[in-house]
Amino acid sequence: QVQLVQSGAEVKKPGASVQISCRASGYTFTKYSMHWVRQVPRQGLEWVGVINPSGDSTTYAQSFQGRVTITRVTSTSTVYMELSGLRSEDTAVYYCARASSGYHNPWGQGTLVTVSS
Amino acid sequence: DIQMTQSPSTLSASVGDRVIITCRASQSISNLLAWYQQKPGKAPNLLIYKASTLENGVPSRFSGSGSGTEFTLTISSLQPDDFATYYCHQYNAYSFTFGQGTKLEIK
Numbered sequence: 001q002v003q004l005v006q007s008g009a010e011v012k013k014p015g016a017s018v019q020i021s022c023r024a025s026g027y028t029f030t031k032y033s034m035h036w037v038r039q040v041p042r043q044g045l046e047w048v049g050v051i052n053p054s055g056d057s058t059t060y061a062q063s064f065q066g067r068v069t070i071t072r073v074t075s076t077s078t079v080y081m082e083l084s085g086l087r088s089e090d091t092a093v094y095y096c097a098r099a100s101s102g103y104h105n106p107w108g109q110g111t112l113v114t115v116s117s
Numbered sequence: 118d119i120q121m122t123q124s125p126s127t128l129s130a131s132v133g134d135r136v137i138i139t140c141r142a143s144q145s146i147s148n149l150l151a152w153y154q155q156k157p158g159k160a161p162n163l164l165i166y167k168a169s170t171l172e173n174g175v176p177s178r179f180s181g182s183g184s185g186t187e188f189t190l191t192i193s194s195l196q197p198d199d200f201a202t203y204y205c206h207q208y209n210a211y212s213f214t215f216g217q218g219t220k221l222e223i224k
Binding site for chain 1: 118149151153206209213
């Protein structure tokens with residue numbers, strides 16, 4: 001079955017960077033884009049960005065422009081999201097989600113990133 | 118960006134009730150709308166895509182309708198497992214946006 005497994009929780013200091021991984025299995029990795037979405041505790045969902053199947057094109061939400069980088073490694077079926085210049089407001093659960101004609105299905109289990117001094 | 122306005126933000130209902138959640142887009146998104154269910158501590162789970170297509174394995178008591186700017190999610194007869202938070206999601210244009218969520222609570 002299609003499965004997305006994300007890396008574990010991270011604790012970072014303000015100003016640092018974090019990289020989260022999302023390993024895919026159960027489907028042809030090179031045929032699907034991958035999105036990242038975040039959820040601040042007890043709040044709603046916010047789209048972060050997407051990488052295309054070949055990895056040569058990314059689109060980011062304006063609110064993350066300049067701070068986020070999404071990459072993918074085909075040999076390991078893994079997508080990465082790096083967020084730099086972390087601030088306390090970036091404390092959230094970050095999800096990867098496979099794109100299926102635009103909608104997201106399935107989602108990874110989520111990775112909690114805590115930004116605290 | 119296309120704004121998605123979901124209502125109500127909280128809904129109290131009983132097992133067996135029929136409930137309707139509404140989502141309004143700030144501009145036309147055709148039928149490029151999905152609905153997700155999220156339970157505490159879990160990732161969102163796809164229920165409906167293309168406004169009205171039920172994802173495989175989702176119970177038939179869930180249904181979606183609408184096009185353009187107005188959409189609804191209907192649960193025909195609430196079951197105990199349905200108490201969760203529901204989000205609409207437009208995927209018509211980059212950037213993708215979500216509604217603010219509707220928390221469905223037990224009355």
